[in-house]
Amino acid sequence: MNKTDKSKKAIKTPVVPDGMTQESGLQDVIEEVNRLGDDLSLRLFKNCCVTDMEIERISFDKIIFDHCNFENVSFEGCSFGDVIFKNCSFVKCSFSGGIFSRCEFSGSRSVGGDFTSASFIDLNFQNSSFRYANFTTSRFDRVSIKSCDMRGAFLARCSLEDTVFLDTDFTEGEFYYTSLTGMDLTSCKIFGVRFSDGASELKGATVDVYQAAELARLLGVNIKE
Numbered sequence: 001m002n003k004t005d006k007s008k009k010a011i012k013t014p015v016v017p018d019g020m021t022q023e024s025g026l027q028d029v030i031e032e033v034n035r036l037g038d039d040l041s042l043r044l045f046k047n048c049c050v051t052d053m054e055i056e057r058i059s060f061d062k063i064i065f066d067h068c069n070f071e072n073v074s075f076e077g078c079s080f081g082d083v084i085f086k087n088c089s090f091v092k093c094s095f096s097g098g099i100f101s102r103c104e105f106s107g108s109r110s111v112g113g114d115f116t117s118a119s120f121i122d123l124n125f126q127n128s129s130f131r132y133a134n135f136t137t138s139r140f141d142r143v144s145i146k147s148c149d150m151r152g153a154f155l156a157r158c159s160l161e162d163t164v165f166l167d168t169d170f171t172e173g174e175f176y177y178t179s180l181t182g183m184d185l186t187s188c189k190i191f192g193v194r195f196s197d198g199a200s201e202l203k204g205a206t207v208d209v210y211q212a213a214e215l216a217r218l219l220g221v222n223i224k225e
Contacts, residue, residue, distance in 0.1 A: 009162040011142045012122040014082040014102050016062050020044040026068060027051070033058060180205040190214070 023029070026048035033040050034055055041061040048068045057077040064084045071091040079099040087107040094114035104124045113133040121141045129149040139159045146166040156176040165188050172192040181204030190211055195201045199218065207215065 009142050011124060011144055011162075012102050013124070014062075014084050014104055016064055016082055016084060017042065020064070022046050024048055026065075027053070030055060030058070175201050177201065179203075185211065 022044050026045045027050045030050060039059040044064045045068055046066040050073055051071045054074045055078055059079045060083050062082045065088050066086045069089045070093050074094045075098055076094050077097045080103050081101045083103045085105045085108045090110035090113050095118055096114050096116045098118045100120045100123050102122045105128045106126050108128045110133055111131045115133060115135045115138055117137045119139045120143050123143045125148050126146045130153055131149055132152040134154045135158060136154050136156045140163045141161045143163045145168050148168045150173055151169050151171045153173045155178050156174050158178040167187045169189040170193055171189050174194045176196050178201055180201050184206040186206060186208045191214060
């Protein structure tokens with residue numbers, strides 16, 4: 001572990017009670033709390049589907065979603081505290097302006113998802129796919145992104161504090177005006193990643209010799225073999 005890793009603050013993990021009863025009918029439950037303007041807490045949903053719904057700023061607290069599928073669902077402005085998304089799928093879903101605190105995405109998939117202007121605090125992304133997802137102007141504070149597929153993802157104008165990238169593929173992603181100072185990218189794939197002119201976003205980041213050669217070509221530097 002390098003000095004940068006040691007300086008990162010520990011990420012708080014979700015606190016979810018054991019022994020919650022597995023429930024079905026997630027679509028009906030969300031429709032009901034959405035209609036009443038209530039919040040949703042202390043639930044375990046497994047093998048559920050939710051489609052074609054606009055959720056109005058509901059707060060989700062201490063929830064486990066296990067093998068749940070969401071399609072054409074808007075979670076815009078919703079908040080999630082101590083929530084685990086395990087092996088879930090999100091198709092044409094939006095979390096724009098959402099707040100995630102002590103949450104986890106594992107084995108999940110949100111290709112092209114909208115996470116613009118979201119806040120991620122004490123969050124783990126692992127073994128998940130966020131290809132072409134849009135995280136523009138989002139805040140990352142004590143976040144770990146590990147073994148994820150982030151190819152083509154948009155991370156422009158983001159704030160990264162105590163955030164760690166490990167074994168993640170950012171190929172052809174976008175980091176316009178997102179400072180990577182203090183970030184160790186050596187375990188990640190960054191081929192074709194897009195930066196602003198001059199790539200000032202990379203100042204203070206750590207890369208290996210092969211990544212440095214690729215980035216030099218990006219900046220128009222000719223490397224003599």
